Amino acid sequence: MLSLARSELTQILRNRLVLITGFLLPTVSAAFLIHRHELFADSGGLGYIAAVLVFTVGALGLYSSAVTTLASRRQTLFLKRLRSTAASDTGILTGLLLPVVAVALIQVTALLAVLAVVADAPADPPLLVVAVLAVLAMMTGLGLATAGLTTSPEHAQVTTLPIVLGTIAVAIWVGITGTGDLTALKLLLPGGAAADLAAGAWNGGLTGAEALVRLAPTLAWIGIAVTLAVRLFRWEPRR
Numbered sequence: 001m002l003s004l005a006r007s008e009l010t011q012i013l014r015n016r017l018v019l020i021t022g023f024l025l026p027t028v029s030a031a032f033l034i035h036r037h038e039l040f041a042d043s044g045g046l047g048y049i050a051a052v053l054v055f056t057v058g059a060l061g062l063y064s065s066a067v068t069t070l071a072s073r074r075q076t077l078f079l080k081r082l083r084s085t086a087a088s089d090t091g092i093l094t095g096l097l098l099p100v101v102a103v104a105l106i107q108v109t110a111l112l113a114v115l116a117v118v119a120d121a122p123a124d125p126p127l128l129v130v131a132v133l134a135v136l137a138m139m140t141g142l143g144l145a146t147a148g149l150t151t152s153p154e155h156a157q158v159t160t161l162p163i164v165l166g167t168i169a170v171a172i173w174v175g176i177t178g179t180g181d182l183t184a185l186k187l188l189l190p191g192g193a194a195a196d197l198a199a200g201a202w203n204g205g206l207t208g209a210e211a212l213v214r215l216a217p218t219l220a221w222i223g224i225a226v227t228l229a230v231r232l233f234r235w236e237p238r239r
Helices: 002-014 016-035 037-075 078-083 089-118 125-147 153-159 161-177 183-188 192-203 208-232
Strands: none
Touching: 002 089, 016 037, 016 089, 037 078, 037 089, 037 125, 037 153, 037 161, 037 192, 078 089, 089 125, 125 153, 125 161, 125 192, 125 208, 153 161, 161 183, 161 192, 183 192, 183 208, 192 208
């Protein structure tokens, strides 16, 4: 698994499309949010910036890169060849996705650390860690599911668009308006509860019960994403 992950990391570093969509775009977008944090913080506090930042990296970086990577490896029959080895299906997928997950985690950690330095530190760092891990797990599961519907790396630019735009839009909406109204809708939308959890972890004020209420829908979306991935993922090239 680790040897596969190292090989995949090398391939990613050579792929300009993945580097631009998975690293450059989310980093530049997040850097802009951090640079103008005083302006955006007026909308929903620093927690709003933190939530949007996490989802920008999770959607533009991790999710898009995962779909592109898996679609590319399927198209070249690399997935099919790997299944003929002694590696398990779980080990193969873990090895292929470990680099993009690690890069996303490093990006989020570095960007949130910069935000904490230039502005204020999060009120509840452990809860923020839980929120970040939940978002990355959800986006990884959705990436696996979407890869099952994606025929090629070029097609990934189309199939990933609804989730990328949808989750970031939900994070912005929840981050700005909070969950005081339309609470059920905002928490049940994909990314809504996780965005509010990240914002609350940074701004403070969430009780343990309130945090669990926001974590539960996110865990449910992770379960839905994994279920869809099991049903939709294909090892053979799609036509």
